[in-house]
Amino acid sequence: MERSMKRKLERLKEDEMRTILLHQWTLFSYLEMGKISEKEWFDRIKEMNERTERECDDRLTPFQGEEGNGVEHVHIVFSESTKGSLQLALNQKESREEVIALSPMFSIGPIQDLDKMEGIEKRKEWLFYHLVIDDEEWMHMGEDSLKTIEDLRSIPTGVPVTIWAGNNAHEQTGIRFVMHLLKNKPNEIDVVQVTDVLDFPLHTGELSPDRFAVLLERSFRFPVSGQIKKSYRDEWHALSEENANLRVWVEGIQSKSEDYFDAALIQSLKRLQGESGDYIKAARLIGEVLGHSSQVVGDSFFEYRVRELVLQREFLIRGVPRGMRYYEVKGNTGQVI
Structure with missing residues (x-):
């Protein structure tokens, strides 16, 4: 409330x-x-x-009432930070354009039936038992998700839609989910693949308002044909049915086991420890792996895997794992199997 x-x-x-x-x-x-x-x-x-x-x-509710009837264009992004940057760029224009953000990290966790409450609840359960997540955010996840879905489905007919995404499993999976949600919409849909256009950002969250303004002026929008829309929807159904909890981008979206990054975490910890073998802040280890990774899965997922490696006795722990800032880890050189 x-x-x-x-x-x-x-x-x-x-x-x-x-x-x-x-x-x-x-x-x-x-x-x-x-x-x-x-x-x-x-x-x-x-x-x-x-x-x-x-x-x-x-x-x-941007598309209801007299004000909503004047919407000229709708933009869809996959993080609140991206929404803020794009909205600032759009504010420089005189046209009325709305931005909708889908916030779930689509590269991690269950995504089956994500447009239904039962699917959202299954995802919430996985997040609760695996990730350190804000209680308030978790409690209202269902309400917020259904509200965003309602906003997408209420986009007025005839209003063009632009989806912004980089080459990463999070946003690319998000595109496919949006195409699934808008399957009955006759609206023209464009996709801006920012990694292809700019040849550097993995994630649209890396774009500043000024960079968005440049892209808006140059209009790097590519209309999606009916056949490609269907292909996106088919890929969404295939991904959601795979029952995987991790997706990465390797020349396309690939579902992987949850321990996919464990080897990188183990090697990074060895490198950080060097000869000393001292305990290393979990936040530093996670930052190191994030900094060298080309994947977008979020630091919470990496921290989940650090805690799993502690449970598996690959790492020793000092502190309380209530958050990555509160504990340290080091390799268990005396590990007994």
Whole structure:
């Protein structure tokens, strides 16, 4: 409930928030001075809250109401940071364009039936038992996921859609999920493969607003044919049925076992320890592997594998593994099988 309201209030501008706060202070002052009764004060606060919540709801649902009818273009990205950068670039244009972000890390965890509550709950369960994740984020994951899916499916007919992605399993799997969700939409859909266009970013989150502005001006959009849309949907069904919890990008999306990165973690720890054999901060080890990896799976997945290697007695641990900053690891040179 609190998070839902917080998410709504984030849609308000700073001057709007200040106006609401000033109004509340003024009403409270009137109450203290006896200019209004407690009932009148309560009724006015309640009316203001209801009006604010309606306004926030309208903004959270971009394609409903009079404002939504004027949307000229919809952009789809796969992280909140990417959404922020792209939105800043779009703000320089006079046209009305919306950005929708799908936040799940599609390269890790179950993805079967991800457009249904049962699939979302199965994914939530896997995340709960394997990754260190914010409790609030985890609790509202189902609500947030279904809301984003609803936004995608409510895109007005005739409004062109552009999907932005790099060459990584997260965003490429995301493209296929979006094509599955929009299978009944006749809208024109373009895909901007930023790695191919710029020849460097693995992930759209690496793009600054200025870089997005350049891409928007040059219009590197490639319309997706009906046949390619079907191919994307078929690939989504195949991937979701493989029941894998890790996907990597190696000349395409490939499903792998969860221990795929373990060898890299073990070798990186040996290199960091050198001759000393000292304990190494888990955060440093994970940062080292992330820095040398061409894959986009998130640091939480790497930390999960560090903890698994501790359980397997490949690593020794010092500290409490409540987060990668709180413990250290080193290789178990005296390991007994």
